Structures are given as C-alpha cells and as structure tokens.
Amino acid sequence: MTPAHDPSSGLAVGVGLRPGTSTTDILAAVAEVSRGATIRCLATVDRRANDPGLVAAARRLGVPLRTYSATELDAVPVPNPDSRTKVATGTASVAEAAALLASGARELLCAKRIVNGVTVASATVRPSASHRARPTRPPPTLRQPARPVPPG
Helix, strand or coil, X not given: CCXXXXXXXXXXXXXXXXXXXXXXXXXXXXXXXXXXXXXXXEEEEHHHCCCHHHHHHHHHHXXXXXXXXXXXXXXXXXXXXXXXXXXXXXXXXXXXHHHHHHHCCCCCCEEEEEECCEEEEEEECCHHHHHCCCEEECCCCXXXXXXXXXXX
C-alpha cells in the first residue's frame, strides 16, 4: 500500500550509488521518484557524504544532504532488503532506509528503483522529522561576504 502524499510536506529521497556517479545520472534518478514533488533532502550512507556527484546534485536541488551510518540504516525495516548491498556496505538497504530515516515516515512513497545505476526511494517528510535528520551539508546559501568596517 502506498501512503498518501501531502504535497506541502515534500519528500526525502534516499540515494544509493557507486563512487563517481555523475550528477546528471543522480538528478535523473531523483526525478523518477519525485515526480515533480518538492524535495526536502537527499539522504544516503555516511561513506558517500563527500561524493562529488551527490554533493553537486544536492546543491543543484538546493537541499541538504543527510547521511546515516550503516548501523543506523541497517536497523530500519525496509520492504526490499538486499544481501549484496549488506555485504558491500554493512546495511541491507541504503536508499529505502535513508529515505525513511530522513523523512521520519514509516512507509515509503516510492520503493527503491534503479535508474542508470543509481538506486533511489522516496518518503513523505513528516513535520516532526526535522529533529531526527542530521544534515551533513547545509543547503547552499547566497550570503554576501562581510564588508569591512571603515576605520574610525
């Protein structure tokens, strides 16, 4: 059963990928599970926190990238655990578990899909989820540098 989605709440999109995956491929995969809904964050396993393609995708979407340890992800019940993922990463799920953790939801809106080698899943963000999700990177800002104060 797919839970109803409240468009005002937005989505957490879990992402599993291989190192070096292009930003273009990541954004295409995210588009598959978001279907035009507002994306509130991308989420993944902590060892992908500095992946250039994923960091660039989050920046381009204007959302934080949230990360979780393999232990945290592995503790989340998911509909499609994978034994090969467990051997490779220490968790049976990256995309589905990360989407659930980042959203605070109990059910996925979209179960995992593989698009161009990128595994993605989404869940509707619950209002109370913001205190549980740890941002690894803040959303990009357009801050102006501080101007020096003229002397005296």
